[in-house]
Each structure stands twice: as C-alpha cells, then as structure tokens.
Amino acid sequence: MNVNMPLQTYQENITTLKSQLETIAAKRRRAAWMRFFIVVATILLVRFTWQFSSWIIILSAIVGIAVFLIAVSFDTDLKNKLLNLERLLKINEEEVALLNGNYHSRFDGKNYEPEQHVYAHDLDIFGKASIYQYLNRATSEQGRQLLADRLLSHQSKEEILLTQQAVKEVAQDTTWRHQFQSFGTAEPLSLRTEKRIENWMQLPPLYDHKAWKLLAYGFPVITITVTILHLADIISAPLFYTLVFAFMIFAFSISKKLHETYNLLSRIVTEVNTLHKQLEHIENNSFSSPLIQSIKRNIQVKGSSKASAEILGLKNILGRFDVRLNVFAFYILNTFLLWDLHQILALNKWKKNNQQTTSHWFNAIAQMEVISGLATLHFNQPAWSFPSISTSHFTLNGHNIGHPLIAEGKRVDNSFGLEGLGKVSIITGSNMGGKSTFLRSIGVNAVLALMGAPVCAASFTISPIKLMSSMRIADNLADNTSTFYAELKKLRLIIEAVNNKEQVFILLDEILRGTNSLDRHTGSKALIKQLIHQQAVAVIATHDVELAQLENSFPEAIHNYHFDVQVAHDELFFDYKLKKGICQSLNASILMKKIGIEV
Incomplete structure (x- = not known):
C-alpha cells in the first residue's frame, strides 16, 4: 500500500461526507416545510368538512394525523442519517489529525495504569502522548478496558497469530470499521449498564405462573367491556368510576413489586440500541478470519434467532417499560391494560431465551473494538510489519x-x-x-x-x-x-x-x-x-x-x-x-x- 494512501482515503471520505451532509440537511429543510403544509392542510380539511357528519370530520383528522406521523417518521430517519454522517466525518477528521501527530487530546487511558507494573510506566503505555492514546479507537468501557489489558500482558503464540490474521482482514474495510465506531460513539456502552443487565439476569422471575399470563390478557377484556358499557349508559358513572378505581388499585399492587427490576433496567434503552447496532454490524460482515468467526459463534443465540434480533426485542420491551416516565400514560395503560405486567412477562420470556449469552455480547463488542483499533493502525502505517x-x-x-x-x-x-x-x-x-x-x-x-x-x-x-x-x-x-x-x-x-x-x-x-x-x-x-x-x-x-x-x-x-x-x-x-x-x-x-x- 502507498504510504500516502491513508491520508488520501480520509481526505476523500471527508469530501464525500460533507457533500452527503449538505444533501441530507436540504432534505430535512424540505421535510420541515412538508410537515407545516400537512398541518395546514389538515386544519383546512377539517374546516371544509365541518358541515358534514362527525364521521367524515373524524376521518379527515385521522388521515391528516397519519400523514403527519409518516412525515415525522421520515424526518426522524433523516435526522439519524445526519447524526451518523456527522460522527463519520468526525472520525475521518480525527484520523487525519492523528496522521499529522495531533492525538494528544484523545482519551489516554491513564486510569487503567496500575500503580505498580513491570513496564507500563517505563514505556509510556498510558497517559498523554502514550501508546494507548495512539492506538485506542474503542468507544465502550469494555473495549477500552480490554485494550488496556492487552497492553499490560502478552498472549500466546496461537492467540497472536489469530489476532494478526483478523487485523489484516479488518484493515481492508475502512467503511466497516468507521461505521462500527460510529455506532459505538452514538451512546457508548458502559460497564455500569452491563452490570445492571447482569444483576437483572440473576433475579428470580416475577409473576411467572401461567395464571398471570391469563390475567394479563383477560384483565383488559374486563376493563374495556366496562368502559363500553359505561359509554352505552348501561353502567352508571358512580359505579364506573368505582370500578376504575378498583382496577387502578389492583394494577398498581402489581406494579409495586417491579421497582427493583425497573431500577436496574431504566434508562438503558440508548445503550441497548448501541449494543444492537454494533452486534448487527458484526453479524452482517463477511470476514472469514478464524478469530472473528469464533466471536460470531459466541454471540449466537440457540435456535435461529440472531443476537441483534434478541437485543432489538429487549430494546422494544424496555422502551415500553419506560412508559412509566410519562405519568399520564403510565396511569391509563396500567389501569386498563396491566401494562407493567405485560412488560414483565415479556422480560421473563426474554431472560429465559438469553440467560447464557448476554455476557458474550459485551465481550464480542470489546474484542472487535480492539481488533478494529489495531486494524486502523495497520491501515494508517502500511510500512510497518507484522512480527x-x-x-x-x-x-x-x-x-x-x-x-x-x-x-x-x-x-x-x-x-x-x-x-x-x-x-x-x-x-x-x-x-x-x-x-x-x-x-x-x-x-x-x-x-x-x-x-x-x-x-x-x-x-x-x-x-x-x-x-x-x-x-x-x-x-x-x-x-x-x-x-x-x-x-x-x-x-x-x-x-x-x-x-x-x-x-x-x-x-x-x-x-x-x-x-x-x-x-x-x-x-x-x-x-x-x-x-x-x-x-x-x-x-x-x-x-x-x-x-x-x-x-x-x-x-x-x-x-x-x-x-x-x-x-x-x-x-x-x-x-x-x-x-x-x-x-x-x-x-x-x-x-x-x-x-x-x-x-
């Protein structure tokens, strides 16, 4: 490889990414105007159909809201693409700076340096202008810790050769490495989140009897039936509100026992999304080196389901569980649907399917981040040799x-x-x-x-x-x-x-x-x-x-x-x-x- 190829590649990437950013930004501006026109059109449509039946008015409002939500979803996709492009641009700009010797503001891993070590301090392994600062591309705390561990010890000959082979292969695909790093940068994985999931996995399941599953589906039938009967004037208002109060007391007696589980899993959805994105990126690659193939095997879930699909399922459950953060929605959904019970039953099922694999997922991210970082070193320094x-x-x-x-x-x-x-x-x-x-x-x-x-x-x-x-x-x-x-x-x-x-x-x-x-x-x-x-x-x-x-x-x-x-x-x-x-x-x-x- 030409020694100037890394710099040329990054500079070309920067030019391309800036152009893509301008295109996405222009689309978002048009999308903003589109949402404005949809709101105006919906108001006018409702106004013009006001003299017709209420069903036509409701239908007009529903159509307008549906179109507006589609436009919002479209804009959300554009926003995510924009944020990803911005992260990729920053990654390429940092690589150019690093090639020019400007890397002293990067994370230096000083907190990983042992107080006493046989060579770490002597060889400037950690700290400003250190080997760690020069090598590190890991975004997760797990990856950063693993890189430190590798720098503080040595591997066997077999492990070294397997790592070399993986590094050589990953180095050839700059796009894959940068996208993997971008996913990790969005919301970096933390040891705290891994520990919280690990602690939750060790908790005994709640409401695991079949009777609770029957109640989860039978209870909403009762509450919705009562509501319909009240709207039809079959059940009086005093009786209806008395029943609703009873439903609420019963629902919250169930929710009360879920606090420990919720405290462990609350507000980790963004990191779970990072885990999903990075695992999916690993699963979808076509690398054939034995080490990466071994990493991919370790993250597989029993059966046909992929790890990324399982993580996406957990993310969706936790997203629904976080409805608790909206007090109004929390009270309504629990009172009429036993919302918390549904989520805990879903979590029980998820836990049963993934009991033995979650620890492998975080380790796989850490291993691939270290391999990707060494691959970047190989790409940036083509004149260097593998020993x-x-x-x-x-x-x-x-x-x-x-x-x-x-x-x-x-x-x-x-x-x-x-x-x-x-x-x-x-x-x-x-x-x-x-x-x-x-x-x-x-x-x-x-x-x-x-x-x-x-x-x-x-x-x-x-x-x-x-x-x-x-x-x-x-x-x-x-x-x-x-x-x-x-x-x-x-x-x-x-x-x-x-x-x-x-x-x-x-x-x-x-x-x-x-x-x-x-x-x-x-x-x-x-x-x-x-x-x-x-x-x-x-x-x-x-x-x-x-x-x-x-x-x-x-x-x-x-x-x-x-x-x-x-x-x-x-x-x-x-x-x-x-x-x-x-x-x-x-x-x-x-x-x-x-x-x-x-x-």
Missing part, C-alpha cells in the same frame, strides 16, 4: 526498528538482534545520544508484537516472553520511598522472576542511579553477572563505560553497542545510530560549559 513469533526462547531480531510515537520524518531507525539464553547487550553512549529512546523502541514494539499488532519495523521476530523493565524510577513521598529504594524494589521483582526461571526479557536504563558511583558500579557489575549465571536475557543502557569491559570476561554472553556524538566548534551532532563496540565520545563536559560551568 514473526519464534517458538524458541530467546529470539529478538528486528530490522529498522523505530519508536511508534516518533514521526517518520524525525525518527531514526536501528537494527538489532539478540538470540540465546544468558545474553546481555550493554549500550553505552553520551547524554541525549538515544540510548533510552532505543530501549523504549524495543520495549514498545515488543508489547505491540505480543498483542498481535503491527510493529514499527521493517521486520521483527520475537519469542513469547514476559517483558520487564527498570527505566524511569521516581521517589514516593506518600510511602516514604526514596528513588534508590524504589528502584531496588523493582529490581527485586526482576531478580525473583529470573531466579524462578521465568521466560523474561529485561530492559534496564542507568541502574542503581540513586547511589554513589562506586556502589553503583559494583552493584551493576554483580547484577549483570547474576543475569548471565541465571541464563537471563537483558539489554542495559549505561553511562558507566567500565561495565562494557565485562565483555572481556564473558565474550559469549556480553555484546557491546553504543550511541556516539560528533563535536564541531563546541557544537554537538547526534546521528542516533546504534553502533557496535564501546562509546569513546562523551559530551557532558561540553554541555556543562554551555550552561556556564567552567570545566
């Missing part, structure tokens, strides 16, 4: 590895490989030379690779591993923890994993920086030897060039790399290219001179 997953531990081999959050025009890519157990790569270099960025480039791409996403590299091979890092350490005044002790706590976790023979890959940047230079060198040297002895694999960035001398004692285990700096007329020039060997050029003295320290 190969090695079955042997340990393998890491990348060609032209770059940091995903650095723009292509500013990014300097590097190739790097590390294979086998008991291997430590030591990277020395001057200040600002690129050591930390390189470590984060490896780490972030490892995280992407192990969740099934494309990586910022021409090629990339990695083993399924547990990534651990110690790069960005801060003190904690609340816990009375110094920087040095905070680092020791993190190193202890790494050492415990190494001693337990876990398949870990370790990234360390300036270890033991919180102590004096002698202790730091001694401790760092001892740690490297222990990592080699325990057959661990690590990449360590350091200013301590003396550590690089360990290669003489462990030539098979330690390999030295460096980033250097060129100096000309007291100016520093960085190429940010990884080179083999030990760094020979340092720049601290030049930097100190620039700020006025006489060195």
